Amino acid sequence: MGRNGLEQDWLSSTQQRLEGAGHRPSGPRSAVIELLARQTCCLTAREITDLLREDGRDVGTATVYRALELLHSLGAVQRLDTGERFARYEAADPSGEHHHHLLCARCGRVSQFEDERLERAIAGLADRLSYRVEGHDVVLRGTCPGCAEPIA
Numbered sequence: 001m002g003r004n005g006l007e008q009d010w011l012s013s014t015q016q017r018l019e020g021a022g023h024r025p026s027g028p029r030s031a032v033i034e035l036l037a038r039q040t041c042c043l044t045a046r047e048i049t050d051l052l053r054e055d056g057r058d059v060g061t062a063t064v065y066r067a068l069e070l071l072h073s074l075g076a077v078q079r080l081d082t083g084e085r086f087a088r089y090e091a092a093d094p095s096g097e098h099h100h101h102l103l104c105a106r107c108g109r110v111s112q113f114e115d116e117r118l119e120r121a122i123a124g125l126a127d128r129l130s131y132r133v134e135g136h137d138v139v140l141r142g143t144c145p146g147c148a149e150p151i152a
Helices: 005-020 027-038 045-054 061-073 116-128
Strands: 077-080 088-091 100-104 110-113 139-142
Touching: 005 027, 027 045, 027 061, 027 088, 045 061, 061 077, 061 088
Parallel strands: 100 139
Antiparallel strands: 077 088, 100 110
């Protein structure tokens, strides 16, 4: 998620979705929402719990999972299955803008990237197959520069 404007857009959109679905504000859920709004890429529920505790918020992992599942069901967060043991979550930009992910198989580092040519290729493939693509996730797995062995 970006900073300031996008963060505020996501916070406002998420609050509207929660209210529209009949959910009242709660302290733990609000803490998860505020933390996700400040992030630029995906985190596991455990990472979210740890960050909240570092901020002095006593929120349990089960509570974080419940909040994430609710937010996912409302379309406010994206769940990314990276093939690791745990899913990762990130705020879903209300405008539909998104990025993709690189996952290091050695250290587990997740990095984000955007690629307009990839987006055009996906749109072209959808046209060629007469298929209406409503969303997509791209996770490239490999070795990050820090873990890669130098090429001799």
